[in-house]
Each structure stands twice: as C-alpha cells, then as structure tokens.
Amino acid sequence: MNTAHTDYQELKNALQYFFTVEEQMYLIPLLLSWSGNAEKAMFWFNHQRIPAFGGQTAKFICENGNQKLFIEYIHSAELGGYT
Template identity: 30%
Template sequence: MPQVLKSLEHSGPLVLSYMDRSGKIAVERVATGFGMSKSQLAETAGLARETLYRSERSLGAKTQSRLREMLEIISRVSDWAGGKEQAMAWYRAQPLPAFGGRTPEALVKDGKAAAVRDYLDHMALGGFA
C-alpha cells in the first residue's frame, strides 16, 4: 500500500476534509475552518509564524506532519467535545493529569503527539486519567 494511503487510513474525516487532492493539508482551509489567521494556526501547531505563509515551507514534511498530528487529535475528541471548535478549545487549554497538567497543544509542540493519541486510546477503552 503506498505510504500516502497508509497514513490516510488512520486519519479521521476531519483530517481528510482539510486535505487537498494531493493528500497535503491545505493550510488556508484549516485556518479558515477554525476561524484563525495563518499566524494563529502556526502558533497552535508549534510552527514558526512565517512557515504557513510560504508555500514551499507549508508543504514541507515537518509542517505537514505537525498539522496532521494536531488535526488527528482534534478529530479524535470532536464528537465528545461537541464539535471541532470545542475540540480545538480542549486541545489548546485542557490540562492532562497524566502529563503533569500539560495541554495536548504543548505536548504536540514538543513532539509528543503519539503519547497524546495513546492517552486518548486508553481513555476511549475506559482507562483512567
């Protein structure tokens, strides 16, 4: 199975809704969808402000990976949070006890998105925080 399709099979419908035809996260679509500027989106994803204003950088592997991680986490919580906007608020502000009170946003910025996804999987199976 091609790598792009493999990575897409784990993405929720929210992530897929922000992708262009080539499988890249469409930065403008994400910013608009969450009512943010590109600068605010970059800050939320832990990227330099100018990254999302330059197409060659916004399409880079690191940028795309960070945006995908953020959207995957938001997608996982959007149903029980009450929608994507509430899921974004949760992502940015909810302290997670299992991580010393750090927010999902802070963890993703530190490259710990996999740990947040594992935590959410654990919680979905009835685990304790």
C-alpha cells in the same frame, strides 16, 4: 461559510501540523464526539490541562514532540482509561 465548518477546519488545521492524515482521521471524529463540536474540541486541545501529563495541554504535549504519547493517551481514554 458557516461557523461549524470554520471551527472544524480550524481543528483540522491545528491537528495537521502535528499528526499524519491517518492519525487525524482517528482523532478528529473522536474529539468531536467527546466535546460536542469543533470549537470545544479546539478549546480542549489548546487549554485543557491533562493530569496524566503533569497538567500540560494537548497542544503543549504535541509541540514538544510527544504526539505518539498523546495518541496513546487518547486511545486509552477511548477504551475507558483516565475516566
């Protein structure tokens, strides 16, 4: 198995804990297109602090039950907000 596939699977595995299949189908391609690859998307999800959430990471936001707010944030960013 190649590294890109492994990284993608890790991203999928991380997100499936927090999001429905439909939400994953929205988030995964978007995060991959923004970050360039699954490894960078995973790093962002786990470590990048998001100013709009008081410096919390996406993972922390989701671990605390705020998946819907996170998706709203991503949707807003996709539409040009938070740039």
